[in-house]
Amino acid sequence: MIFTPECSQQEIFESTGMRKLINMAIEGYTCTVFAFGQTGSGKTYTITGPHSLFSKDPKEGGLEGLMQRSVAFLLEQVHGSDEMFQLCASYSEIYNEQVRDLLNPFLTYSLVVRGSRTGGFYVENLSVVEFCNLEGFITLLERGMQNRQTSSQTQNEHSSRSHSILTLYIKRTSTGAEEAVVTQGKLCIVDLAGSERVKDGDTTEKLLEETGNINRSLLTLGKCITALVDPKKRNGHIPYRDSKLTMLLSDSLGGKGITLMIACVSPAAANLQETMNTLRYSSKAKRIKNKPVAKNNLREQILATLQREIRILKEENTILRQNLPKFLEDSESGASVSSSTRSMCGSTEPLGENVRSASSSEAGLRSLLQDLMREVDKLQKDKRVLLNKQESSDQQRERLSQENVRLLRKLRDLERVICSSPHSSSSYSGTSLDDEGSSGNSPQCLTNPTCYPAHIPTEQSPSRPHYPVMYCCTCSVEAHQQGQVCPELLERLALHEHSYSIHHSQPQQHEKLPPIQDTSAVRHPKAAERGTKAGQEPEGDEPVPGAFPQPRRRSQGEMRGYAGRFQDMLEARAQKAPSAEVPAAKPHRALAASALPLLVKRRGDSS
Numbered sequence: 001m002i003f004t005p006e007c008s009q010q011e012i013f014e015s016t017g018m019r020k021l022i023n024m025a026i027e028g029y030t031c032t033v034f035a036f037g038q039t040g041s042g043k044t045y046t047i048t049g050p051h052s053l054f055s056k057d058p059k060e061g062g063l064e065g066l067m068q069r070s071v072a073f074l075l076e077q078v079h080g081s082d083e084m085f086q087l088c089a090s091y092s093e094i095y096n097e098q099v100r101d102l103l104n105p106f107l108t109y110s111l112v113v114r115g116s117r118t119g120g121f122y123v124e125n126l127s128v129v130e131f132c133n134l135e136g137f138i139t140l141l142e143r144g145m146q147n148r149q150t151s152s153q154t155q156n157e158h159s160s161r162s163h164s165i166l167t168l169y170i171k172r173t174s175t176g177a178e179e180a181v182v183t184q185g186k187l188c189i190v191d192l193a194g195s196e197r198v199k200d201g202d203t204t205e206k207l208l209e210e211t212g213n214i215n216r217s218l219l220t221l222g223k224c225i226t227a228l229v230d231p232k233k234r235n236g237h238i239p240y241r242d243s244k245l246t247m248l249l250s251d252s253l254g255g256k257g258i259t260l261m262i263a264c265v266s267p268a269a270a271n272l273q274e275t276m277n278t279l280r281y282s283s284k285a286k287r288i289k290n291k292p293v294a295k296n297n298l299r300e301q302i303l304a305t306l307q308r309e310i311r312i313l314k315e316e317n318t319i320l321r322q323n324l325p326k327f328l329e330d331s332e333s334g335a336s337v338s339s340s341t342r343s344m345c346g347s348t349e350p351l352g353e354n355v356r357s358a359s360s361s362e363a364g365l366r367s368l369l370q371d372l373m374r375e376v377d378k379l380q381k382d383k384r385v386l387l388n389k390q391e392s393s394d395q396q397r398e399r400l401s402q403e404n405v406r407l408l409r410k411l412r413d414l415e416r417v418i419c420s421s422p423h424s425s426s427s428y429s430g431t432s433l434d435d436e437g438s439s440g441n442s443p444q445c446l447t448n449p450t451c452y453p454a455h456i457p458t459e460q461s462p463s464r465p466h467y468p469v470m471y472c473c474t475c476s477v478e479a480h481q482q483g484q485v486c487p488e489l490l491e492r493l494a495l496h497e498h499s500y501s502i503h504h505s506q507p508q509q510h511e512k513l514p515p516i517q518d519t520s521a522v523r524h525p526k527a528a529e530r531g532t533k534a535g536q537e538p539e540g541d542e543p544v545p546g547a548f549p550q551p552r553r554r555s556q557g558e559m560r561g562y563a564g565r566f567q568d569m570l571e572a573r574a575q576k577a578p579s580a581e582v583p584a585a586k587p588h589r590a591l592a593a594s595a596l597p598l599l600v601k602r603r604g605d606s607s
């Protein structure tokens with residue numbers, strides 16, 4: 001609709017669809033009316049009526065704006081309805097990006113705008129005053145209007161320097177149905193501050209700040225409208241948070257509310273640019289399409305439902321308590337429940353109801369009991385599984401601790417080996433490194449700590465390492481204590497010697513290890529200690545009683561070194577090979593000499 005200056009306030013109220021909007025607010029919708037336009041274009045006049053209405057001068061009748069007319073219509077609807085209503089109002093202004101409570105002017109600080117997912121943006125601690133008639137509301141409105149920031153401007157004597165928001169909260173409780181339905185609607189009536197151009201010379205610093213803030217918030221409003229109109233941007237980011245005004249109008253602009261926008265323009269040609277701007281924005285805003293949703297107070301509804309359930313349960317409980325002694329008697333006497341109950345109550349009419357409710361509650365208890373038993377079974381199973389797991393983990397832990405002890409023991413013994421290696425001076429000096437009394441150059445059984453160390457006689461060959469070897473045996477402790485020779489130890493010793501000889505001899509001429517000397521003559525190393533000191537070689541070739549078996553003495557050929565033995569081998573081959581079929585491979589000194597380093601270099605033997 002387009003309204004000319006001659007249109008009355010009543011005509012504007014009738015033709016703008018305000019009645020429809022108020023009815024929707026009663027049904028639970030969030031509705032908004034706002035006037036938009038340049039300064040002095042008649043926004044405040046349209047919304048609240050002329051400024052003179054709120055002065056002490058005698059009031060001119062019929063000039064009330066949309067606010068008063070809307071509340072008058074709302075009160076008409078409320079008083080003519082059978083439903084319960086509660087009407088409240090809040091009145092605030094946004095001045096220099098600060099929210100002030102117009103109904104509580106004594107507040108020295110500005111209020112905070114907060115946002116919640118369910119309720120959208122709201123002003124925290126804003127006064128909400130209940131009213132029940134038009135006089136009460138007019139008193140509130142006058143108080144608010146007196147507190148509003150206005151100043152005299154070139155285009156308007158009483159120019160509003162702030163955006164004012166009057167919110168009417170309409171709570172309706174319908175009691176006609178079985179369950180009470182509560183709706184909470186809202187009607188916001190917004191009078192925006194007018195946009196204006198800043199002119200040099202006639203503006204103070206305060207006015208400049210006010211105008212800057214007004215223009216900034218109106219610019220953000222324009223951005224929000226532009227974004228909401230664009231289908232690509234509508235579901236994206238809308239810059240509501242850029243100003244307090246757009247935060248508080250977010251629900252009206254792009255939310256689930258319904259909004260009426262009144263664009264006020266000046267008929268003066270000098271204001272053409274401002275008029276065009278206003279019309280451009282309003283035509284854009286017209287294209288915004290919202291899906292209004294009524295707000296039912298879920299909490300109130302849940303509360304009402306719960307109260308109803310509690311009432312029913314209380315009644316059921318009373319009936320059960322009354323009938324419980326009789327049920328007990330019946331179960332004792334073996335009589336059927338129904339006949340007993342019937343005889344107890346005397347009449348069949350109310351009895352049927354009692355029996356039904358009692359039996360239904362008994363069935364409910366039974367099913368509950370069964371559920372609980374199932375739950376107990378399940379928990380017991382879980383407990384068993386957990387106990388089994390705990391047992392197996394205990395066993396595993398024990399195994400690991402045993403393994404740990406064994407590894408620690410090995411580590412300790414390896415440390416001994418390292419300490420008594422040829423690089424260790426203590427090894428050569430013969431100092432005992434063993435805390436348990438074993439010699440530093442003696443081998444030791446790692447498996448059984450009571451297997452006493454035995455001395456391994458070492459050959460004084462420069463190529464042979466001179467260090468003790470550790471062995472592990474599986475002999476019993478008693479066997480060792482009885483002085484028996486550890487066969488496993490002997491075997492390992494033999495293997496050690498064998499591998500040594502393989503390693504140091506020509507590969508194709510492996511010699512069999514000589515049999516271990518008369519083991520019956522060899523006693524336990526403990527006994528050996530009595531006869532021979534550990535690490536000390538017995539004199540002569542005769543086996544010393546109690547000493548560890550002596551290793552085989554190396555032959556003369558072996559002692560000649562690898563080069564000599566290799567040459568012997570080549571010569572022997574040459575003699576065996578038939579000269580007719582295969583030409584005899586003559587021993588080639590140069591070849592033998594050239595092959596030598598290949599064999600010897602492995603041990604670093606320079607010879």
Ligand SMILES: Nc1ncnc2c1ncn2[C@@H]1O[C@H](COP(=O)(O)OP(=O)(O)OP(=O)(O)O)[C@@H](O)[C@H]1O
Pocket residue numbers: 005037038039040041042043044045046050051156157158159160161192193194195264
């Ligand atoms: N329809 C109208 N009939 C008669 N006078 C009007 C009408 N509209 C506005 N006026 C007068 O024009 C002047 C400016 O109006 P109003 O204060 O409502 O403008 P505004 O848009 O609210 O300005 P501002 O943004 O500066 O607050 C007032 O004196 C008002 O009485």
